[in-house]
Amino acid sequence: MTMTTGISSIGTKKNSINRAKVSSTRRTRRVRAALSSSGSKGSNFVVRASSSSSSPSDDENNSLGIKDTIIVGGGVSGLSTAFTMKSKNASCDIMVTEIRDRVGGNVTSKNDGQYIWEEGPNSYQPGDAVLKLACDAGMKEDIVLANPDSDRYVLWDGELRALPKDIPTAVLGDFLTWPGKIRAGLGAVGIRMPKEEGKEETVKEFVSRNLGEEAFQRLIEPFCSGVYAGDPAMLSAEAATGRVSVLENKGPWPGLFPGALKAQYEGAKKKKENPRDPRLPVIEGQTVGSFKGGLQTLPEGLAKQLGEGIVKLQWKLIKTEKTEDGLFSLTYETPEGEKKVKAKSVVFTQPAYVVADTVRSIAPEAAKSFEKFYYPPVASVTVAYKRDAFKLDGRSALPEGGLTGFGQLHPRTQKVRTLGTIYSSYLWADDGRCPKDEFMILNYIGGARDVEIQKLNEDELVQAVHADALKTILKPDTPLPKKVGVRMWSKAIPQFNLGHWKLLDEAKELLKKEKCSEEDGLFLGGNYVAGVAFGRCVEYGVDQASDVLNFLDKQRRTV
Ligand SMILES: Cc1cc2nc3c(=O)[nH]c(=O)nc-3n(C[C@H](O)[C@H](O)[C@H](O)COP(=O)(O)OP(=O)(O)OC[C@H]3O[C@@H](n4cnc5c(N)ncnc54)[C@H](O)[C@@H]3O)c2cc1C
Numbered sequence: 001m002t003m004t005t006g007i008s009s010i011g012t013k014k015n016s017i018n019r020a021k022v023s024s025t026r027r028t029r030r031v032r033a034a035l036s037s038s039g040s041k042g043s044n045f046v047v048r049a050s051s052s053s054s055s056p057s058d059d060e061n062n063s064l065g066i067k068d069t070i071i072v073g074g075g076v077s078g079l080s081t082a083f084t085m086k087s088k089n090a091s092c093d094i095m096v097t098e099i100r101d102r103v104g105g106n107v108t109s110k111n112d113g114q115y116i117w118e119e120g121p122n123s124y125q126p127g128d129a130v131l132k133l134a135c136d137a138g139m140k141e142d143i144v145l146a147n148p149d150s151d152r153y154v155l156w157d158g159e160l161r162a163l164p165k166d167i168p169t170a171v172l173g174d175f176l177t178w179p180g181k182i183r184a185g186l187g188a189v190g191i192r193m194p195k196e197e198g199k200e201e202t203v204k205e206f207v208s209r210n211l212g213e214e215a216f217q218r219l220i221e222p223f224c225s226g227v228y229a230g231d232p233a234m235l236s237a238e239a240a241t242g243r244v245s246v247l248e249n250k251g252p253w254p255g256l257f258p259g260a261l262k263a264q265y266e267g268a269k270k271k272k273e274n275p276r277d278p279r280l281p282v283i284e285g286q287t288v289g290s291f292k293g294g295l296q297t298l299p300e301g302l303a304k305q306l307g308e309g310i311v312k313l314q315w316k317l318i319k320t321e322k323t324e325d326g327l328f329s330l331t332y333e334t335p336e337g338e339k340k341v342k343a344k345s346v347v348f349t350q351p352a353y354v355v356a357d358t359v360r361s362i363a364p365e366a367a368k369s370f371e372k373f374y375y376p377p378v379a380s381v382t383v384a385y386k387r388d389a390f391k392l393d394g395r396s397a398l399p400e401g402g403l404t405g406f407g408q409l410h411p412r413t414q415k416v417r418t419l420g421t422i423y424s425s426y427l428w429a430d431d432g433r434c435p436k437d438e439f440m441i442l443n444y445i446g447g448a449r450d451v452e453i454q455k456l457n458e459d460e461l462v463q464a465v466h467a468d469a470l471k472t473i474l475k476p477d478t479p480l481p482k483k484v485g486v487r488m489w490s491k492a493i494p495q496f497n498l499g500h501w502k503l504l505d506e507a508k509e510l511l512k513k514e515k516c517s518e519e520d521g522l523f524l525g526g527n528y529v530a531g532v533a534f535g536r537c538v539e540y541g542v543d544q545a546s547d548v549l550n551f552l553d554k555q556r557r558t559v
Pocket residue numbers: 007010072073074075076077078097098099100103104105106107119120121122123124125315316317318349350351354378380489492493525526527528531532533534535537
């Protein structure tokens with residue numbers, strides 16, 4: 001089993017690097033020269049194989065000169081920022097440093113010649129930010145979109161029920177009982193208890209109050225598994241559901257429904273005012289996206305565009321310091337030994353618990369705040385069965401057998417340990433990810449309410465998901481599946497629990513006290529800041545590129 005124990009703890013005391021002392025006049029001259037290299041904006045980003053501004057003598061001294069920006073972390077967040085910065089200003093001197101020997105971070109697509117499978121995220125919501133980035137990076141042809149009719153199923157009372165796609169199906173279907181529908185309907189139009197003044201509600205409190213207990217149990221509780229692998233009694237409605245929680249008070253009168261109508265109206269107006277980039281593929285219904293060969297095609301494509309000189313693999317950040325000139329000095333362990341790099345700005349996109357170690361030397365109090373973000377363990381278990389192994393229970397099958405749909409979720413009340421199962425062979429049927437006579441599924445197991453999952457070994461995990469599949473989708477006596485790939489993420493997804501935004505503000509405030517705020521050139525990114533969705537990380541990363549370029553521009557003009 002591939003075991004990802006999060007990112008190993010970073011030592012800060014180990015380094016004793018001899019830094020050449022630079023006289024203050026020389027230092028000022030170097031800073032000026034470097035600042036002026038920010039260059040003019042607007043030049044086009046040219047694809048190139050390699051680019052680095054470091055001189056051989058710099059390398060000899062274990063130093064790479066002064067960068068405009070160092071982006072720490074080669075996941076989708078960091079690469080989106082890096083690629084956008086270079087696209088907007090080709091002369092901007094940046095570097096992306098990644099501790100692993102590959103880019104992508106959580107995004108982990110595997111290919112053994114027979115199967116292609118995902119060990120981290122399985123798909124993304126095809127919002128314009130991801131699609132645009134892919135088009136800008138020359139990967140439009142690599143985008144693959146799943147069938148928009150793919151149902152999401154929720155297990156309830158032994159039956160897999162399709163999530164209603166619209167209000168008529170919600171009203172007429174059997175997803176909720178009639179009392180449940182009436183309670184949800186009344187609540188949605190505003191006939192419900194108002195929120196207690198000043199209280200931050202959990203997702204469970206927010207949904208139960210607005211839509212009733214049944215809608216919470218059947219609809220939202222599994223959704224919390226399917227997005228956060230989280231506990232709805234701990235997740236913050238405000239932080240975890242973002243735009244949904246604000247709907248309650250957005251409309252002409254209180255309630256989620258009037259709020260949703262207003263949001264829809266505003267969205268349509270905005271769309272009219274900002275016509276869509278014509279290069280972007282048309283998106284139908286509730287589809288999800290991937291790339292040919294898997295999600296990792298995107299980060300790999302972005303890194304290739306940036307070039308080897310910019311993306312440094314197996315570079316472990318071990319220390320962050322600030323120089324007297326207000327620069328950041330980062331110390332790395334690299335395959336070529338210890339290196340020190342200075343930069344005018346840094347973007348930290350590594351997980352919060354790694355940022356804690358990274359900033360401990362310059363902001364010990366802030367480090368304590370970063371340690372508090374919680375990432376529970378989740379295992380991804382991809383297996384393949386013969387196509388005729390599945391029972392359909394009235395559902396349609398593909399002509400060659402197997403299941404149709406996006407996948408299924410199992411509310412914790414239904415006594416199935418696996419959180420949910422993705423029907424990979426249906427979603428990416430045209431991408432040749434599995435032998436034709438087999439059907440591949442991706443199971444996620446563990447999460448905030450099942451941290452004991454970490455004690456299971458690879459075979460036990462396969463047995464656990466197989467036992468659960470027998471309860472829901474497999475014909476009785478189906479033999480154990482072919483094991484395709486198993487990965488334990490011991491720190492998987494940051495939980496946007498109660499107090500999430502307050503904790504982030506506190507961490508930023510403590511950094512600011514040490515002159516490490518955005519105004520000083522230290523930018524925080526990554527999924528615990530942006531939101532956990534792949535698409536949201538891209539969107540935030542792209543927006544952050546402008547913030548960093550603005551900082552550099554402002555700094556250049558003030559020196
Ligand atoms: C099991 C799982 C399933 C998921 N499923 C979905 C899904 O289906 N759809 C969806 O939208 N989202 C999903 N997500 C969430 C999504 O994948 C992530 O939120 C997103 O990929 C995070 O990207 P990131 O760049 O912010 O962080 P990361 O991917 O964590 O990238 C951070 C990078 O920093 C590097 N790093 C760490 N320490 C250092 C250091 N000291 N020096 C240098 N580099 C360092 C790491 O190696 C990593 O590459 C899933 C996540 C997991 C774990």
